[in-house]
Amino acid sequence: MTDLETLLQVQEKDTAIDRLRHRRATLPERSALSALEQRLADLEARIAETGARREAVAARQSRLEEQVGTLDARVKDIERRLYSGTVAASRDLQAMSAEVTSVKRRRSSLEDEVLGAMEEGEPLGHELEALAAERDALDAESERVRSALVEAEVAIDAEISSESAARASIARAVPEEMMRTYEGLRARLGGIGAARLVGSSCSGCHLVLPSAELVRVKREPPDALVFCDQCGRILVRS
Numbered sequence: 628m629t630d631l632e633t634l635l636q637v638q639e640k641d642t643a644i645d646r647l648r649h650r651r652a653t654l655p656e657r658s659a660l661s662a663l664e665q666r667l668a669d670l671e672a673r674i675a676e677t678g679a680r681r682e683a684v685a686a687r688q689s690r691l692e693e694q695v696g697t698l699d700a701r702v703k704d705i706e707r708r709l710y711s712g713t714v715a716a717s718r719d720l721q722a723m724s725a726e727v728t729s730v731k732r733r734r735s736s737l738e739d740e741v742l743g744a745m746e747e748g749e750p751l752g753h754e755l756e757a758l759a760a761e762r763d764a765l766d767a768e769s770e771r772v773r774s775a776l777v778e779a780e781v782a783i784d785a786e787i788s789s790e791s792a793a794r795a796s797i798a799r800a801v802p803e804e805m806m807r808t809y810e811g812l813r814a815r816l817g818g819i820g821a822a823r824l825v826g827s828s829c830s831g832c833h834l835v836l837p838s839a840e841l842v843r844v845k846r847e848p849p850d851a852l853v854f855c856d857q858c859g860r861i862l863v864r865s
Contacts, residue, residue: 629850631821631863633800634809638821640794644787645818651783656776663769670765674758681751688744691737698734702727805852805861812860821861832858 708714709723798806813820822831827841834857836844844853844862853862 630800630802630805631850631852631861633797634805634821634861635823635863636797637794637801637806637809638813638819640790640797641813641818641820644790644794647783647787647790651780651787654776654779654783656772656779660769660772660776663765663772667762667765667769670758670762674755674762677751677754677758681748681755684744684748684751688741688748691741691744695734695737695741698730698737702730702734705730808852809861816858816860819860821863822855824855824862824864829855829857829860829862831855831860834858 705723705727709720709727714720714723801809809820811820816831819831822829824830824836824844827838828835832855834855836856840856844864847853847864849864853864854860855862
């Protein structure tokens with residue numbers, strides 16, 4: 628087997644390794660996991676927004692309840708004085724009675740607002756529970772997909788390791804200068820540094836060599852390093 632045929636075997640191994648790496652990078656589990664992570668991020672934003680709304684309602688309810696408590700204490704204080712017998716003037720008694728009526732009216736209004744806040748906060752609490760359940764389901768699905776991704780990656784990595792070992796064994800038989808030339812071309816030309824000449828076409832770029840160039844190439848010694856005049860890759864002749 629010529630050095631060029633051996634080099635072509637190296638190219639075949641490199642192509643196989645590149646395909647495996649591409650397959651690893653484009654595993655369906657990877658895109659599925661990315662989509663799940665985006666859904667989780669969106670869900671977390673909804674949870675944060677709903678939680679903030681519920682906290683605002685709860686804070687408003689707490690303030691209202693404090694005001695109700697203050698007014699309730701005020702009513703009790705006035706009624707205690709009103710019925711204690713310590714206030715005798717009719718005018719003062721009428722004023723205190725009117726104040727009790729006014730404070731009770733305000734307290735009743737605030738109690739209605741407290742009920743309104745409670746009614747507003749209840750569905751928000753239910754919504755948060757539903758969102759939390761959805762998050763738990765997405766977390767579980769993400770963990771399942773992540774495990775499947777790791778399993779697929781391990782399997783591909785084993786294939787890459789096997790192909791790389793075989794490639795290294797073959798590459799040892801290729802002259803160093805030829806290998807350096809090949810590696811440089813491979814880096815510049817999309818991973819293909821050497822290609823077979825099939826008929827009058829380069830299998831690397833799939834272009835037909837001009838007739839005069841084809842004649843020249845075929846006249847070269849079997850081990851001569853020749854290049855495709857269309858793409859610059861090393862040509863391996865049968």
